Amino acid sequence: MRVSDWYGLPAGSPLRFVVLSVLLLSGGIISGCSRPQPATEAAPAVVQETPGRVEAPTAQTTEAPKRIILFIGDGMGVGAITAATYAKGEPLHMLGMPHVGFNTTHEHEFVVADSAASATALATGHKTHFEAVSVKPGTLKSQEEDSANHLETIVQTAHAAGWRTGLVATSRINHATPAAFAAHRSNRNDYEDIAHDMSLSQIDVMLGAGSKFFEKRSDGRDLFAAMGERGYTVARSAEDVQLARKQKARKLVGLMHDSDMPSAQSGERAMSLSQMTTTAIELLDNDNSEGFFLMVEGSQIDWFGHDLDGVGVVAETLDMDEAVGAALAYARTRDDTLVVVTADHETGGMSVLDPEYMSRYLLVLGGQGAAEKSVALASHPDAKSRPSPSPAQHITLGSLNVGESTREGAMGAQFAFGPQELKDRRLTTDFGYLSVASRPHWQQAGAFSASHTAVMVPVFAQGPAAASVASVIDNADLGARLIELVQWHGRADRQPIEAGIVGGVERPQNVIVLIGDGLGLSSLTAALYVRGHLEMLAMPVKGLVATHGTDRVVNDSAATATALATGRRTRSGVVGMAPIDGELRSVETVLERAGARGLRTGLVTTTTLTHATPASFYAHHPDRKAEKAIAEFYMDMPQRISGYGGIDVAIAGGSEIFGEKRLAQLRERGVHVALEWSGEPLATDAPTLHLLAAGGLPAAAQRHGVQASVPSLARMTDAAITSLSARQQGFFLMVEGGQIDWALHGLNRGQELIDEIVDFDEAVAAALEFARKDGNTLVIVTSDHDHTISVLDNHYIFSEGHCGAAKQCGGHYEMAVLPVATSKLHRNEGLNDLKLQGDFGPPGLLLQYSWAVLAANERVRMAGPHAANFVPLFAYGPWAARFGGFHDQPDVGKLLMEWASSAP
């Protein structure tokens, strides 16, 4: 099959890339708004946010890159990236890259991949079987030398195009990930065979470790000698490598440790990953007018993930990010260099927690020592006498940006923690579970080994065609696209790669913000596999958002919604207020500003209208729990905000909080108040308030189907949009999938959680359907914060080698298996391959939470905690491109405020 077939293009048709141009900041400033603000007792004077700057679009066309540098952080999930960012105290280099995407990482036959299969996807554009190295799925050992069974790698494509190539890793160079770029073997563990393939691969520069596989082999061959005869400089030390660098060696193999490199923390690496990367770039760049492809692996992030060692994960992630920084510095000097940073899979289900949460669970477990024992017992009967991983690891928050912060280059994030409030806090990293520990690992090493997970991994891209690279949603598609880019220059029918701005640059008339409360990349991944498709993932612009508050790294829904609604960071529990000059003051919200500017406004939620998230858009109170006081802010909006009649459409639960008296007052004022859903179109002549339950609405399952008396979130969203758009004056609508968070707090591991996410995604679909027709509507989908859930699969858990604490293996935890919607998945080449799946097909997911939470819950019923992992963002429509890449949550709010301020 030709690569282009996968994109629905006829073979041989000109490649068409839709590329976002980089938006440059210009100096234009929108004048501040000056509406009068009558202060009432209930509402302290609202502080106005300074409008942001306007970005001027620059359209451009480009050719495909002539240098591609691909970084693979082995096992580097969003938890690792988040932890490393807070440990550094400022956004990582990779977070400054303008384009972000998310990729599924499943292999040919199973959902959770190993590094060989996922590296094969990246290296060849094809899925393969568990532990296979760039051979077709199902290839047997006896068939692996037949080139008909080989998958062509990007390195081979690059050589055919006259490009030079390089591989850099901190593991042995013949380890799974680099191996997939230069060998064809049915199993990753055949290290000597792989080294043999690599010695013949004609790769120009190989730097890392693993010399013994080349010169102390069981077959007695000396591959280094043979490579030397073929023109390679062979280096065994950093000095050798430096010399080769000075001599501008055309071909260099520099393996500076016998087996693998020591860890980054040990300080014993012959060369750092950054030094090796710089060296490889310099040698490949030298006298090279054609092009080069370089793969750099941060190999050991995964190893510390297996060990549940968060400190090690952070150290290795920071180490790789230094190398990313070096590559970006090189790329800045040219206009033909594409840098891509991604991971092969997530390892360990790592979540970022904080001491407050952890201490609660450790207390229940009887302190650190008792917790360790509890973990051992929970994991496996054999584990009693084995060393346990630390139940909680602390990482000191980076001190660089405590207090004031500076904007890093073009980076869209400021890490302005509160006034010294975070100074003494320590970040706690924790792993999603340790209920999965591999049995052989216990037996051989007497240690735990956490599992890989299926959680989607981020992709960061910068340079020519970066947007097209970040737009794919599967790692094999990413590999295929990189191969297309290498081939581009050699194609007779090539066309300039269009650079356009997705959705236009004119100010959108309408904005719909959809917030999935508690929806992180993990739960989103689970819903994707169970459902087969998520509308939000098809949105063209993607981003990651940091969600910390002024007082805590792990934040709550009030502070995070306030950041989105006002552009201000605040303390947890606070609604629509922020610390300003040492005092908690009310700050104007995007909904209030939109209303004051004559736009129509709406709120839709599955929780109560006075719950933290919707409340943050119209109320100003230091305590989110004071829902009756918050209701007063809804009541007095017409008095508080001149020229605004209050929220035009609100559909939610919470009639009990409002109470008979308030509802009667509203009716007197002419507000259409309804406590039941009639299904009729909403009135547009006066504000509408639908409170469809005393408290929160029923769960998603009860809001679907013809019998349902309370509508789905999609129907509520649709009704609100129909009403708000009836008059052509522009509108702001916030829609919350509020009960995703509730299912996660309840540690739900089954369909209930998936149902809430799907219900939310249907609302996203309704918003997008309107936006596509309307053409003048910006749709933003994001989350307020994450939880500690992670996604496993039945193969990894139940296979002989990896069974752990699941009931099915004699352990403690009931783990339901959710079926995967294989036939609906965008990339389903082998997930229904029952032959290769053997006892483990068809594929199923298992959802699991942080082990400490689960162990504590066996003694006392406790709600599952939030986590600080960066959350995804999706955007569609005019201005969408401005929301792409990495953002600090208040910056997202500032952009929304800027939109409301610029209403005509």
Ligand SMILES: [Zn+2]
């Ligand atoms: Zn691994």
Ligand SMILES: [Zn+2]
């Ligand atoms: Zn919550």
